[in-house]
Amino acid sequence: METGPAPVDVILPCLDEAEALPWVLGRIPAGWRAIVVDNGSRDGSAEVAARLGATVVSEPRKGFGSACHAGLTAATADIVCFCDCDASMDPSALxxxxxxxxxxxxxxxxxxxxxxxxxxxxxxARLGNRALSVMLRHRTGLRLPDLGPMRAARRRDLLALGIRDRRSGYPLEMVVRASDAGWRIAETTVPYLPRTGRSKVTGTWTGTWHAVRDMRKVLQS
Structure with missing residues (x-):
């Protein structure tokens, strides 16, 4: 029997997360579609995701933003969500x-x-996030204590924002452009767990510095 599109697509940027994928995909809400965007994994993440029933998109261009945007363009649901793929966040919280x-x-x-x-x-990572929150408030007036990766919005509206960053600044540019467009933006708390494996972005001082640098460029553009 033919079924209609999923009511929500969950975009999961993925780089070497084979160990975490079973936990993450097992918590996708019933009826929703998981879109795992493989960003050059070498640990078989794409194969694991496909075996577990996810839609797998390959994005060879490196960068967190590249993976996020590839997932957004591949999505078809009216509402899309973003979530990390490292088991630090439970997709059911979406x-x-x-x-x-x-x-x-x-x-x-x-x-x-x-x-x-x-x-x-x-x-x-907390200090870097706090500094960005202050800069964001000066730029937009928004008082957001966190600029985390878990979020939800309408797909067509997100595409219309024309987000350009393809590195770590993608999530911040989304908020800045949404604010400039007059969007109503709000936060709700979600549990944050110790991730599975090593973080590619905020797991080290160097990774955090690169992320902050990318996001600062967004705020200055």
């Missing part, structure tokens, strides 16, 4: 974010990370 967007109360919903342990969010 349900209230998506429902809020669907209701029309807000246009962009963000998941503000609430660490479950002190090791879940390294100090250098």
């Amino acid at each position: 349900v209230p974010l998506a429902r809020t967007v669907e209701s029309g109360r807000f246009d962009l919903m963000l998941g503000s990370r609430r660490p479950t342990t002190w090791t879940a969010w390294p100090l250098h």
Whole structure:
């Protein structure tokens, strides 16, 4: 029997997350579609995702933003969500974010990370995030304590924003462009767990510095 499109597409940027994928994909809400965007994994992540029933998109151009945007262009649902693929965030927590967007109360919903342990969010990553929050407030007036990757919005509206960054600045540019466009933006807290494996972005001081640098360019553009 032919079925209609999924009500929500969940975009999962992926780089060497084969170990975390079973946990993540097992928590995608029933009826939603998981789109795993493989960004050059060498650990068989794409094969694991396909075996577990996810839609797999290959994005050879390196960069977190490249993977996010490839997933967005591959999505077909009215509402799309973004979530990390490293088991630090439970995709089931996306349900209230998506429902809020669907209701029309807000246009962009963000998941503000609430660490479950002190090791879940390294100090250098917190400091970098705090600095960006201050810069974002000066740029847009938004008071957002976190610029985390978990979020929900309408697909067509996101595509219309014309987000250009293809590195770590993609999530921040989304918020800046949405604010400039007059979107209603809100946050709700979500549990933040110790990730599976090593972070490619905020797991080290160097990775955090590169992420902050990319995002600062977005704010200065």
